[in-house]
Amino acid sequence: MEFRQLRYFVTVAEHLNFTQAAEHLFIAQPALSRSIANLEFELGVKLFERNQHKVILTEPGTIFLEEAKRLLSISEEAIRKTRQANNSNGNLKIGFLPTFFYRKYLSARISEFHTSHSEIGLNLSQYNSGTLYEALKHQDLDVGFTVSCDIIDKGGFNQFVVYSDNISLIMREDNALAAREDLCFRDLGAEPFVMLSERESFGFFNTAVKICLSRGVKPNIISTPTSLETVLLLTDVGIGVTLLPSSSITGYTSNLKYIGLEGDDTYIDMVIAWKKDNRNPALSVFLDYMKTAASWEIPKPEHAAKIF
Numbered sequence: 001m002e003f004r005q006l007r008y009f010v011t012v013a014e015h016l017n018f019t020q021a022a023e024h025l026f027i028a029q030p031a032l033s034r035s036i037a038n039l040e041f042e043l044g045v046k047l048f049e050r051n052q053h054k055v056i057l058t059e060p061g062t063i064f065l066e067e068a069k070r071l072l073s074i075s076e077e078a079i080r081k082t083r084q085a086n087n088s089n090g091n092l093k094i095g096f097l098p099t100f101f102y103r104k105y106l107s108a109r110i111s112e113f114h115t116s117h118s119e120i121g122l123n124l125s126q127y128n129s130g131t132l133y134e135a136l137k138h139q140d141l142d143v144g145f146t147v148s149c150d151i152i153d154k155g156g157f158n159q160f161v162v163y164s165d166n167i168s169l170i171m172r173e174d175n176a177l178a179a180r181e182d183l184c185f186r187d188l189g190a191e192p193f194v195m196l197s198e199r200e201s202f203g204f205f206n207t208a209v210k211i212c213l214s215r216g217v218k219p220n221i222i223s224t225p226t227s228l229e230t231v232l233l234l235t236d237v238g239i240g241v242t243l244l245p246s247s248s249i250t251g252y253t254s255n256l257k258y259i260g261l262e263g264d265d266t267y268i269d270m271v272i273a274w275k276k277d278n279r280n281p282a283l284s285v286f287l288d289y290m291k292t293a294a295s296w297e298i299p300k301p302e303h304a305a306k307i308f
Contacts, residue, residue, distance in 0.1 A: 005038070008039075009068055013047075045061075046060070066130040092161040095135055097127065097132065097146055116289070133146070137275065142286075146199065147245075147268055147269070148203075149206070149207050162290075164168060167207070168245060168259060169241060169260075170243070171241040186216050192239065192241070193220055207268065232244075241270060245270075258307055274287070
């Protein structure tokens, strides 16, 4: 049995007309009829009942149609993946999150890699963490720079930590709480919060809410922007306070004050993640380079207070 015979059979079954099926396949009708007859002989069953007026599927033919479609789908997927692997040998698709830190430091690492591996073509795209996860899942991306809390519970992925960051409380400098030396987290109970939306970063949103709840504060979330820039802007104009990784505001010129949080639950890992079954040869070259590259030095807030 050949895949060609399966395609011929499916086409006849969909048209229930040998003449139309032959035209669709661009072959002569006698050749199509012989192919179907040979298939029936090989299977030992009659797939079609046909007379001068109509063609209908037999019961075995109906069952075989489902299986033939499944087999053809599997073969097409195998061909697609094989061609994709062949085309990706010298190309790498990289996704990253929209943080100021990434824009400055990630570009340096990618530039170094490109200089030493100029034979590998690079495609870089910015995502939010939700769409980045989906792109990795469907291998529209080979590798992604993201936060561990957005990928750690998802099966089928590998990751390694690029750096660990501390989550900070961020508010305007002229907020009455900003000058408090004895500030504790419970003092934030009446403050409005601006949070990066769950759609933008489902893992970080949940982490931030848990930090508040574990310290006795149910955050009064009044806005959940879908971009980091908007979160910082709303905080900068005094709409509310927020929680973000400290490196998120590197390079952001503003009137903001950020206060580090104490506790093991306030650390967040920034990771490189990839699908376990990704067979792109360029991926292993990239990962080997990133694992041996110089460590990422994270700028720390100067004179930042701590809040418990």
